[in-house]
Amino acid sequence: AQSVAQPEDQVNVAEGNPLTVKCTYSVSGNPYLFWYVQYPNRGLQFLLKYITGDNLVKGSYGFEAEFNKSQTSFHLKKPSALVSDSALYFCAVRALSGANNLFFGTGTRLTVIP
């Protein structure tokens, strides 16, 4: 089976400070990992993905994520948070079946405080 866990329901960070949203995964074999963001009253939007290669993945809106195989983690990071980054963030893993459907974590609500 495959799954991801987001241990924090809520993360608060001051504007201009670095932010981290945590994700750990459980997958047999090589994981395909993703981050999506959901703004209020909107669908999810793709931020970035890790399939293979460099452990540091850069994505949209200045976000990046670090794949750590030994810790089975894929934390989302940004050097300097903006108020507009406030949203719901989902980590996801691709199904093992070979299809492209994703299994999502429970989500982490990020609030950036002005």
Add this chain to the structure above:
Amino acid sequence: DSGVTQTPKHLITATGQRVTLRCSPRSGDLSVYWYQQSLDQGLQFLIQYYNGEERAKGNILERFSAQQFPDLHSELNLSSLELGDSALYFCASSGTDRAGEKLFFGSGTQLSVL
């Protein structure tokens, strides 16, 4: 705008009723995915279609069914509705079924079962 269109945006109905949710994928996308988002269960994968054929099945109840038509739009049919079916239903699409391809999400249909 993701290019994925879902109708209706809101749907209010009564227990025991049947409803149909519609999704038009991005132009040219062959794969359609349905997800259910609720407060207690998070974002759950329901079913995926690729070029008219069922590709993967998730936590979809027997009371629910879906199909993808020759013009690639998809419909999710929910019958014998229960209070617990109240949720936000998302459709997503991708160009193909290749692993790692990002999903484009619609804005969702908010279903309220009273």
